[in-house]
Amino acid sequence: MKVLVIMGSPRKGNTYRAAQRIEETMRSLGDVEFEYLMLRDVGLEPCRGCMACFEWGEERCPVRDDAPAVGQKLHDADGVIFASPVYGLAVTALMKTFIDRFSYVFHRPRFFDKKALLLVTSGAVGEKDVVDYLDSVASIWGFDVASSAGIVTNPNITPGQARANDQILDDAAREFYRALAEGRERRPGLRSVIIFHAQRASFDELADSAPTDHAYWKEQGWLDAGARYYTDAPVNPLYDVIGRIVERVLRRRIRRDLAAMR
Known part of the structure; x- marks a missing residue:
């Protein structure tokens, strides 16, 4: 080691x-x-x-x-x-x-x-x-x-x-x-799951202004519809639900802000 x-x-x-x-x-x-x-x-x-x-x-x-x-x-x-x-x-x-x-x-x-x-x-x-x-x-x-x-x-x-x-x-x-x-991967905590979904929303919705981040996330498969976390570690179902709610709210906010800038 x-x-x-x-x-x-x-x-x-x-x-x-x-x-x-x-x-x-x-x-x-x-x-x-x-x-x-x-x-x-x-x-x-x-x-x-x-x-x-x-x-x-x-x-x-x-x-x-x-x-x-x-x-x-x-x-x-x-x-x-x-x-x-x-x-x-x-x-x-x-x-x-x-x-x-x-x-x-x-x-x-x-x-x-x-x-x-x-x-x-x-x-x-x-x-x-x-x-x-x-x-x-x-x-x-x-x-x-x-x-x-x-x-x-x-x-x-x-x-x-x-x-x-x-x-x-x-x-x-x-x-x-x-x-x-x-060498065992531990289950992610709630904070980590929320961060994943918050970043996922940001780098997906802001593809035009953050092309490098968007490309990296897409290459990793983190923007795929079924992605639950950065890795294949098991995610607590409740944490997954909370994370997806955070992601949905953030996506709506980003879209609203982008529309207001046009």
């Missing part, structure tokens, strides 16, 4: 040591290969917001940096650990730049065969909110978020808190390893 750690910290501090703890625990369970991608050492320029990747495809991005190589590493891994300390109640600038450079994946998700672990450290507060943010990013990109760990690390934590942190990291590592070893 090949695990890629996207390290959003600009230094090898608490977040890096937490990732190493996870690696140690996973190695005790079986054969696993770890690679650390330190974003501080990767040439990723800030997104320019030109929308070229949305309108014409990521290959038309005017920025020439290491994004294609990073993307290949994501595709080559079996599992990805998204690791970031909390800076200003959010991910680091390094992590945000990484996410922004792959914004097109929000429209054209693709990592459905990958598992993810979310790792966040904070000095006092914010770890839960940042875990939630990374969960949204990874899930919409297609990752199966198998586990997460949000811990508070500072020089003043008690020995009891340190032991609790280690337990959180160990539990997350075991869940992540188990998910990778089983």
